[in-house]
Amino acid sequence: MPPRRNDASRTGQRPRAGTPRNPGADLSRLPWGLDLGAVRVAEGVRAALACGVVLLANEWLGWPPLVYMALAAFFTCLCDIGGPIRFRVPALLAFTVSGALVWVCFGLLRDPGLPVVLPLAFVGLFCLGMARVWGAGAAAVGNILCIVLVVSVGQPLAMHEAFEAGIMFVCGGLWATLLTMVVWRLHPYRPARNAVAGCWRRLAELAADQRLLLLDGAGTEAWDAHGRAHRRAVREELEHARTIVLDLVRMRGRLSLRGGQALLRLEACDQIFGSLIALSDLLDGERDPARLAAAETLLRLLRPMLVVLADAIAADTNVRAEVLERATSRALAATAADPLLHPLAEAMAERLRIAARLSTPGG
Structure with missing residues (x-):
């Protein structure tokens, strides 16, 4: 005989809504909502400033490699999750160096073709996603590095172009680190x-x-x-x-x-x-x-x-x-x-x- 069903339809009761701790079987009832209080306007403006200043310099000088610096500055600001400076600075510097290496390597690997770069990209995304085991700061760095990896795969680079991209990425990361740690320090608490x-x-x-x-x-x-x-x-x-x-x-x-x-x-x-x-x-x-x-x-x-x-x-x-x-x-x-x-x-x-x-x- 079929197993008995013990659900809300048999008892005539409405299904109970889930909670974040106990969502239940019906995930559509999980109480997600838009939390406008979590919008951090000052941090967004700071990231836009870090990127916008470099883009204005690019418009004035007409030197395309500055775009890599602008992207690096924007991504580096996104990696800053706050907290003591002795923890934030190593995380931002690690992202700067790692992001430059990722962009250089996958920009060069894109030229042999998708059969070569896609398996390596999957492995790289998996490894970067596992960075969360070292805490929230490493998780933020790993997540943004995943974005850097995906963007870097989109365009093949020659050797000199990859070298320029890596140097400008480091410059952008250092500029954003200087902005977040010295020029425009936020005090969220x-x-x-x-x-x-x-x-x-x-x-x-x-x-x-x-x-x-x-x-x-x-x-x-x-x-x-x-x-x-x-x-x-x-x-x-x-x-x-x-x-x-x-x-x-x-x-x-x-x-x-x-x-x-x-x-x-x-x-x-x-x-x-x-x-x-x-x-x-x-x-x-x-x-x-x-x-x-x-x-x-x-x-x-x-x-x-x-x-x-x-x-x-x-x-x-x-x-x-x-x-x-x-x-x-x-x-x-x-x-x-x-x-x-x-x-x-x-x-x-x-x-x-x-x-x-x-x-x-x-x-």
């Missing part, structure tokens, strides 16, 4: 850094306001009003920053070092926010002078630490870990005798150390 730094500044404002309430001897109504006004503002700032960071990570197509740092700093900020909420609930209606004095010292030391971290994140500079460590040690010493305040101070100090460690060369 600057919006994420500014958003995360804004969250830390919100925390500093929250800590300062809590200290003022503490010094004024505010009652329950004042603490409740402060919580309604300020907690929502901090939470909205955190969610806004999280949206920016995650959108940027999705746009880049991978979780880079910068993206991971932004997410960890944001989570540390969120956890300190939770500790400040617990601290305000603890101080609401508190009358113990020793506890109030310890809490005032904690909040007084906490605010400048939060400001220093916010400025370091926004400017992408290092934090002097020894200064931060002295401040956290003083805060922990001030709350050491209180069994309720000390765990909160320890939790905030640990999150501050994590954020500071991410802002140092070793982090």
Whole structure:
């Protein structure tokens, strides 16, 4: 007997749409869409400038080999996926040299005919496609080299023409590397850094306001009003920053070092926010002078630490870990005798150390 079918048509239910993680059997239901947020206008303009300047020089000088330089400059800009310069420069230089060799070799191999060049081109495309095993940077280089290989097969070259093409390809790659690394450097993670730094500044404002309430001897109504006004503002700032960071990570197509740092700093900020909420609930209606004095010292030391971290994140500079460590040690010493305040101070100090460690060369 035929096997039973367990599908949506027998149960009367509509087929469920797929997801990127579990697309299902019907791939036509995979939710693909146009993501306009992934369009990187500045990088496109930079690539067009790298190519356009050389093309204008070609129109002025009337020397056709400059076209190879223009194509090389355009392709080299496409290979730049961002990240630390120490990783980007080797990738761009490797593409420049490899692209010149590919163009020279397959331009010369095109002259014997398609029966010779096509099998070699298939092998070359396969090998270049396997470059993705070395990471996203190598994958970008391999993909663009595949395009270079296909374009180079289209026209046979004599020996002197191949030599000119190789030299001009190297010149175009070096020009694009100079443009992307020195002349027009892009900072794709600057919006994420500014958003995360804004969250830390919100925390500093929250800590300062809590200290003022503490010094004024505010009652329950004042603490409740402060919580309604300020907690929502901090939470909205955190969610806004999280949206920016995650959108940027999705746009880049991978979780880079910068993206991971932004997410960890944001989570540390969120956890300190939770500790400040617990601290305000603890101080609401508190009358113990020793506890109030310890809490005032904690909040007084906490605010400048939060400001220093916010400025370091926004400017992408290092934090002097020894200064931060002295401040956290003083805060922990001030709350050491209180069994309720000390765990909160320890939790905030640990999150501050994590954020500071991410802002140092070793982090």
